[in-house]
Amino acid sequence: MPQPAKIAPMSKRSNHNDTPYAPDVAERETADDGFSRGWGAHFQPSEAYVVDCHVHLSDKTKDVAARAVREYFDRLDAWRLRRIIAMDGRPETLEAFSELAREDDRFCWMIWPRHDEPDVDFVDKAIEAGACGVKLHNAPVLTKGDDCKVWLSADWRPVFDHLSAAKLPVLWHVTQRHTASPYTGGGLQSYWTEAWAKGLTCTNQNLLDVFLEVCSRWPDIPFIGAHQLHVGFDKLDELLPKHPNLHIDTSCGCFVRWGDRLYKTDRQRGRKFFCRHAERILFGTDCGIGVEATQEYVFQAFLGHLRYVRQLRLPDEVLQRVSHGNAEQLCKLSALDEKRKGNVRP
Numbered sequence: 001m002p003q004p005a006k007i008a009p010m011s012k013r014s015n016h017n018d019t020p021y022a023p024d025v026a027e028r029e030t031a032d033d034g035f036s037r038g039w040g041a042h043f044q045p046s047e048a049y050v051v052d053c054h055v056h057l058s059d060k061t062k063d064v065a066a067r068a069v070r071e072y073f074d075r076l077d078a079w080r081l082r083r084i085i086a087m088d089g090r091p092e093t094l095e096a097f098s099e100l101a102r103e104d105d106r107f108c109w110m111i112w113p114r115h116d117e118p119d120v121d122f123v124d125k126a127i128e129a130g131a132c133g134v135k136l137h138n139a140p141v142l143t144k145g146d147d148c149k150v151w152l153s154a155d156w157r158p159v160f161d162h163l164s165a166a167k168l169p170v171l172w173h174v175t176q177r178h179t180a181s182p183y184t185g186g187g188l189q190s191y192w193t194e195a196w197a198k199g200l201t202c203t204n205q206n207l208l209d210v211f212l213e214v215c216s217r218w219p220d221i222p223f224i225g226a227h228q229l230h231v232g233f234d235k236l237d238e239l240l241p242k243h244p245n246l247h248i249d250t251s252c253g254c255f256v257r258w259g260d261r262l263y264k265t266d267r268q269r270g271r272k273f274f275c276r277h278a279e280r281i282l283f284g285t286d287c288g289i290g291v292e293a294t295q296e297y298v299f300q301a302f303l304g305h306l307r308y309v310r311q312l313r314l315p316d317e318v319l320q321r322v323s324h325g326n327a328e329q330l331c332k333l334s335a336l337d338e339k340r341k342g343n344v345r346p
Contacts, residue, residue: 020045020315045316047323048338049082050306053331054171054226054251054284057086057109058293062096068291069100069107075299079306082336084289085327087112087135087171091122098129108333110135110171115146118155123162132331133169138207142176142191145198148207151214160218169222169330171249171284174211175204175230184255184304204230215243222330224282227252233273240277247330249284250322256307258300271312278318282327283309 022043028036059065073081089097089111097109110133111126113119123134141148150156163170180188195202208229215223224247228236240246254270256262262270274281285305287298309322328335 020313022046023316044313045319047080047309047319049080049324049336050283051083051085051324051327051333052081052285052287052302053085053224053282053327054249054286055084055086056286056288057088058288058290060093060096062099064291065096065107066100066104068289068294069104071291072289072294072298073106076302079303081302082106082324083108083333085110085132085331089126089131089135094122094126094129094131097131101130105336108132108331112137113159115141115150116144118153118159120158120162123159127162127166127168131168132333133171134163135171135173137173139173139176139191141207142195142200142202143198145195145200148202148210151210152217160214160221164218164220167220167222168332169224169247171224171226172211173226175207177230178204181252183257184252186252212239212243212246215246219245221245222247224249224284224330226284226286228254233269237273237276240280247280247282247326249282250305250309251284251286254308255301255304256311257304258307262308262311267311267313270308271314274309274312274314274322275318278321279326281322282330283323 021041022045025041025043028034028039057065057068059068069084072084083106085108086097087110089109094111097107101107101109109131111122111131112135113122115136115138136151138148140146141150176191177186178189178192180186208231211223211225211229215221222245223243226249228248228250229239230253231239236248240248283305285302287301289298309319314322324336327333
């Protein structure tokens with residue numbers, strides 16, 4: 001297994017002011033006796049590359065999946081996407097995904113066991129085959145009308161024990177908003193309508209409480225709450241300090257549509273949150289790709305998430321952590337080179 005990227009601790013003297021500049025701007029002040037001082041003085045920090053920790057791949061065979069990955073990167077390489085972590089590892093895709101990851105370092109993968117499939121043997125095989133984590137989703141719990149406490153059952157204990165020993169992350173879709181989200185295309189009462197039809201009475205708070213209990217029972221597992229757990233920054237400000245192994249991804253909520261700019265108050269609030277919790281946030285999009293599935297909608301979804309992060313005007317060290325460093329550290333991925341195809345990049 002490759003050695004995970006080593007991420008330096010956040011500096012106590014970080015320049016977290018409102019208008020940070022790229023590190024090379026300061027270097028030109030003294031390099032070559034200041035010969036190029038002032039050249040490119042407006043340059044802002046830019047991500048060295050992007051690791052998307054939350055992607056779905058619909059193609060199940062190795063050759064077709066490889067084609068989908070190539071086509072995706074052919075478009076988004078110019079936007080510094082360098083690696084994706086696909087969520088759809090299943091027993092039937094384990095061999096294909098493992099082989100693809102060995103051949104193409106842009107592709108990594110997690111397994112996705114359902115709530116009623118706590119299979120320790122599958123977890124062992126997946127880890128041996130190179131899986132970098134596990135995806136869990138509460139949607140089937142809701143749509144089947146099952147007990148939301150299933151994750152605390154004796155059947156799931158050995159699975160979490162294995163992941164704890166391996167210190168591999170769990171990316172978990174825990175809760176689901178009741179409201180629609182027209183801005184991002186999210187439907188009204190997704191999953192809940194089916195749950196209520198089956199008589200399920202659990203609430204988002206119940207789902208969150210079970211998740212946080214799992215976080216507490218297995219402190220050596222890094223847990224990543226998908227979609228910011230569908231809660232705001234104020235509540236996350238309370239949860240993150242209480243649970244040192246809790247992280248979030250940027251998918252769905254941290255999004256700006258083409259042509260929009262964050263309002264000043266929202267940018268300031270988001271920037272303070274990202275700087276305060278820089279070691280706990282991973283870039284993710286929840287994009288779904290595939291040979292037949294990848295359309296302009298998907299590319300715009302990726303760019304909308306990147307646009308949000310860019311508009312926060314983050315300091316360089318925070319930007320590098322969020323864009324790739326945290327994902328590499330938690331998923332035990334090697335750092336990648338920063339070699340680019342062109343001189344001028346988006």
